[in-house]
Amino acid sequence: xxxxxxxxxxxxxxxxxxxxxxxxxxxxxxxxxxxxxxxxxxxxxxxxxxxxxxxxxxxxxxxxxxxxxxxxxxxxxxxxxxxxxxxxxxxxxxxxxxxxxxxxxxxxxxxxxxxxxxxxxxxxxxxxxxxxxxxxxxxxxxxxxxxxxxxxxxxxxxxxxxxxxxxxxxxxxxxxxxxxxxxxxxxxxxxxxxxxxxxxxxxxxxxxxxxxxxxxxxxxxxxxxxxxxxxxxxxxxxxxxxxxxxxxxxxxxxxxxxxxxxxxxxxxxxxxxxxxxxxxxxxxxxxxxxxxxxxxxxxxxxxxxxxxxxxxxxxxxxxxxxxxxxxxxxxxxxxxxxxx
Amino acid sequence: xxxxxxxxxxxxxxxxxxxxxxxxxxxxxxxxxxxxxxxxxxxxxxxxxxxxxxxxxxxxxxxxxxxxxxxxxxxxxxxxxxxxxxxxxxxxxxxxxxxxxxxxxxxxxxxxxxxxxxxxxxxxxxxxxxxxxxxxxxxxxxxxxxxxxxxxxxxxxxxxxxxxxxxxxxxxxxxxxxxxxxxxxxxxxxxxxxxxxxxxxxxxxxxxxxxxxxxxxxxxxxxxxxxxxxxxxxxxxxxxxxxxxxxxxxxxxxxxxxxxxxxxxxxxxxxxxxxxxxxxxxxxxxxxxxxxxxxxxxxxxxxxxxxxxxxxxxxxxxxxxxxxxxxxxxxxxxxxxxxx
DNA sequence: CTGAAAGCGCTAACAG
DNA sequence: CTGTTAGCGCTTTCAG
Numbered sequence: 001x002x003x004x005x006x007x008x009x010x011x012x013x014x015x016x017x018x019x020x021x022x023x024x025x026x027x028x029x030x031x032x033x034x035x036x037x038x039x040x041x042x043x044x045x046x047x048x049x050x051x052x053x054x055x056x057x058x059x060x061x062x063x064x065x066x067x068x069x070x071x072x073x074x075x076x077x078x079x080x081x082x083x084x085x086x087x088x089x090x091x092x093x094x095x096x097x098x099x100x101x102x103x104x105x106x107x108x109x110x111x112x113x114x115x116x117x118x119x120x121x122x123x124x125x126x127x128x129x130x131x132x133x134x135x136x137x138x139x140x141x142x143x144x145x146x147x148x149x150x151x152x153x154x155x156x157x158x159x160x161x162x163x164x165x166x167x168x169x170x171x172x173x174x175x176x177x178x179x180x181x182x183x184x185x186x187x188x189x190x191x192x193x194x195x196x197x198x199x200x201x202x203x204x205x206x207x208x209x210x211x212x213x214x215x216x217x218x219x220x221x222x223x224x225x226x227x228x229x230x231x232x233x234x235x236x237x238x239x240x241x242x243x244x245x246x247x248x249x250x251x252x253x254x255x256x257x258x259x260x261x262x263x264x265x266x267x268x269x270x271x272x273x274x275x276x277x278x279x280x281x282x283x284x285x286x287x288x289x290x291x292x293x294x295x296x297x298x299x300x301x302x303x304x305x306x307x308x309x310x311x312x313x314x315x316x317x318x319x320x321x322x323x324x325x326x327x328x329x330x331x332x333x334x335x336x337x338x339x340x
Numbered sequence: 341x342x343x344x345x346x347x348x349x350x351x352x353x354x355x356x357x358x359x360x361x362x363x364x365x366x367x368x369x370x371x372x373x374x375x376x377x378x379x380x381x382x383x384x385x386x387x388x389x390x391x392x393x394x395x396x397x398x399x400x401x402x403x404x405x406x407x408x409x410x411x412x413x414x415x416x417x418x419x420x421x422x423x424x425x426x427x428x429x430x431x432x433x434x435x436x437x438x439x440x441x442x443x444x445x446x447x448x449x450x451x452x453x454x455x456x457x458x459x460x461x462x463x464x465x466x467x468x469x470x471x472x473x474x475x476x477x478x479x480x481x482x483x484x485x486x487x488x489x490x491x492x493x494x495x496x497x498x499x500x501x502x503x504x505x506x507x508x509x510x511x512x513x514x515x516x517x518x519x520x521x522x523x524x525x526x527x528x529x530x531x532x533x534x535x536x537x538x539x540x541x542x543x544x545x546x547x548x549x550x551x552x553x554x555x556x557x558x559x560x561x562x563x564x565x566x567x568x569x570x571x572x573x574x575x576x577x578x579x580x581x582x583x584x585x586x587x588x589x590x591x592x593x594x595x596x597x598x599x600x601x602x603x604x605x606x607x608x609x610x611x612x613x614x615x616x617x618x619x620x621x622x623x624x625x626x627x628x629x630x631x632x633x634x635x636x637x638x639x640x641x642x643x644x645x646x647x648x649x650x651x652x653x654x655x656x657x658x659x660x661x662x663x664x665x666x667x668x669x670x671x672x673x674x675x676x677x678x679x680x
Numbered sequence: 681c682t683g684a685a686a687g688c689g690c691t692a693a694c695a696g
Numbered sequence: 697c698t699g700t701t702a703g704c705g706c707t708t709t710c711a712g
Contacts, residue, residue, distance in 0.1 A: 002399070002458055002483075002689095004688095004689060004690090005689065005690065006689080014698075014699085015698065015699045015700080016689090016690080016691095016699090016700095017690095017691080017692080017698080017699065017700080017701095018697095018698060018699075020689095020690065020691060020692090021691090021692090021698095024691085029697060029698085030697060030698075031697065031698095034697080034698085046481075046483055048456065048457055048458040048483065049456075049457045049458065049689085049690080050396070050457070050458050050459075050688090050689050050690070051401075051453075051454075051457045051458060051459030052392045052393075052395040052396040052401060052459070052688090052689080052690090053392075053396055053688075053689035053690040053691085053704085054457075054689085054690060054691080055392040055704095056390070056392040056393055056396060056688095056689085056690080056704045056705065056706090057689090057690055057691050057692090057703090057704050058691085058704085059342075059704075061391075061392060062453075062459075063437070070423075070427075079419075082438065083410075083440075086438050086439075086440045087410075087440060090440055090452060093452075093453050095437050095438065095439065095452075095454055095459075096437065096438045097403070097435050097436065097437050097438075098422065098426050098435065098436045098437075098438060099426075099435065100423075100426045100427060100430055112430060112433075112435075113391075113402075113433050114391075114435055116388065116389075117388055117389045117390070117391045117394075118342055118388040118389065118390050118391060119390075119391030119392070119402075119435075141386075143342075143386055143388065228626055228630075228631060229630065229631070229674065232629040232630075258626070262605070262628070262629045263629075265602070265605050265606055266605055266629070286568055286598070288602070289572040289602045289603075289606070290568075290569065290572075291568060291569070334569065342705095344704095344705060344706090345705065345706065346705080354682075354683085355682065355683045355684075356683085356684095356705090356706080356707095357682075357683060357684080357685095357707080357708080357709095358681095358682060358683075360705095360706065360707060360708085361682095361707090361708090364707085369681060369682085370681060370682075371681065371682095374681080374682085389705085389706075390704090390705055390706070392704090392705080392706090393688090393704075393705035393706040393707085394705085394706060394707080395688095395706095396688050396689065396690090396704095396705085396706080397687085397688050397705090397706055397707050397708090398688085398706095398707085399688075
């Protein structure tokens with residue numbers, strides 16, 4: 001059995017309250033000698049406060065849950081997001097509890113005990129793919145503050161500025177002198193209702209920025225989602241076109257970038273020299289033998305901001321982070337190739 | 341304020357004990373009508389049990405911590421491991437609490453509150469890179485059951501069979517008829533004390549299996565860790581050698597595989613046709629425009645087994661999972677090229 | 681069939 | 697300066 005306050009009190013020959021106060025750092029009212037004796041006893045017995053007891057007292061758990069879906073290949077845990085979130089939580093001496101959630105369960109039950117019981121102060125909700133209204137309602141019914149990740153929903157959400165990322169890439173490529181641009185996607189392709197809005201937003205941002213600059217922009221999309229083995233052939237077909245070939249190609253995801261790079265390479269085109277290639281990803285993408293310019297998804301910032309927002313709500317504070325999408329950073333990688 | 345048992349009791353016009361028992365599903369001693377009334381009241385008020393109170397009572401938290409280091413690029417959270425761990429925990433109605441840990445803090449403090457207090461039933465310890473004896477001691481001093489991940493340490497650890505993975509690749513390549521084999525590593529290179537033992541184990545397993553089969557095996561290693569931009573040139577130098585070139589190359593990590601593939605591609609060698617390439621990674625590796633044969637690191641199985649082991653210790657059961665390293669699976673990808 | 685009561689480990693008034 | 701006491705919300709005997 002774990003060591004309790006009472007055992008420390010007995011060991012030190014004082015009352016429980018004394019031990020509690022001294023160990024809580026508010027022992028200024030006690031004689032130095034008493035404090036020393038108490039701390040020694042606690043040390044000797046290896047005393048550790050029982051968090052449950054404290055939580056019960058305070059009515060708070062000090063724990064935030066992360067609802068993460070399991071049904072889907074994209075439902076995997078975003079490293080950086082968790083890193084950002086846990087870092088922010090740590091600053092407030094709070095912790096992150098991972099909750100795998102089969103999304104169908106959210107509507108039909110049974111839900112995991114952590115949702116049925118009260119064991120967190122709030123939730124980060126990462127069910128961001130094609131969220132249904134009933135799912136939103138089910139989450140609202142949990143009765144604790146919740147913040148949605150990578151999902152657009154009023155002011156209770158935090159997501160990256162995907163449209164801005166598309167614009168960012170266009171601006172950089174235009175600034176490098178490119179006038180024949182292209183946007184390629186062989187992962188989601190032309191799916192009009194892709195799993196996540198970001199695929200559309202990124203593309204639209206890119207196209208809009210090209211249009212604003214008066215530069216033509218080819219858009220090359222596969223028919224919907226495309227399995228890995230069919231991607232390089234698709235890119236080859238397209239890149240073989242010769243004359244009309246774009247001098248700069250942007251993609252909205254790593255897979256598409258690697259595909260285009262692989263195709264370019266086997267056509268004898270040097271990525272970063274004969275062809276500028278840029279993309280959007282969590283981290284600088286290595287494609288065609290070099291790090292290519294990458295708009296960096298601000299996953300950590302999203303995690304941090306979501307936590308700050310959630311904690312502000314939990315604590316009933318009004319000073320949460322400013323609303324609005326989180327901007328992307330840009331990593332030039334090995335540099336942007338000049339046209340021609 | 342949250343709804344408590346007492347409020348439900350008042351609402352239903354019964355005692356607290358009655359509500360507790362009925363809602364715990366042990367209401368068989370009560371009149372049906374009472375049960376109905378209680379459940380209706382709970383529903384109406386949106387009652388959710390307070391987990392802290394229950395934990396305090398039971399002396400258990402139902403929470404397992406995952407100690408994860410932050411100082412290191414490899415300290416990132418392994419998706420699959422977390423997936424496996426949380427899945428196993430779910431089966432036991434337990435949850436995973438993420439704890440970022442600056443390793444230096446472990447020895448010099450201050451440690452996060454979750455380590456100073458008692459708030460989990462045990463820990464999965466993921467500090468697997470060059471673990472120092474003092475760190476092991478510090479973890480032992482936490483006073484709760486702990487299981488180490490990807491670190492070899494007595495019977496309180498779970499790790500993949502990296503040596504077996506090296507052997508596995510050799511066997512597959514040999515079985516496909518290859519006799520001129522090579523092992524390449526341009527990520528860790530020849531570091532005699534790499535961050536993680538697995539780099540050595542995998543290589544040794546491969547070499548040993550080649551030796552056992554009497555097949556020659558080139559070993560190509562960079563000098564220690566090599567930055568991304570220097571890798572492809574290194575591979576090019578090597579692959580240009582002509583005649584003596586191996587027909588099959590294995591690598592112990594994704595980066596090395598992609599590097600070799602990229603170099604091969606720019607030399608006009610078709611990966612999977614002119615050259616067999618195999619590697620070891622969490623998931624099938626896409627390199628040289630196709631999925632190459634990959635020994636799959638059993639991350640999920642490691643997570644699951646670690647949890648089962650930890651829970652067995654927490655509950656004082658003797659029926660934990662069998663000890664021993666966790667075997668790798670194999671994914672042939674687009675198939676293994678035949679030699680010549 | 682149902683309620684009263686003790687107690688899990690801790691905090692915070694309030695006495696002394 | 698230090699101890700007593702009354703809960704926090706829940707489970708679990710034990711009476712009635």
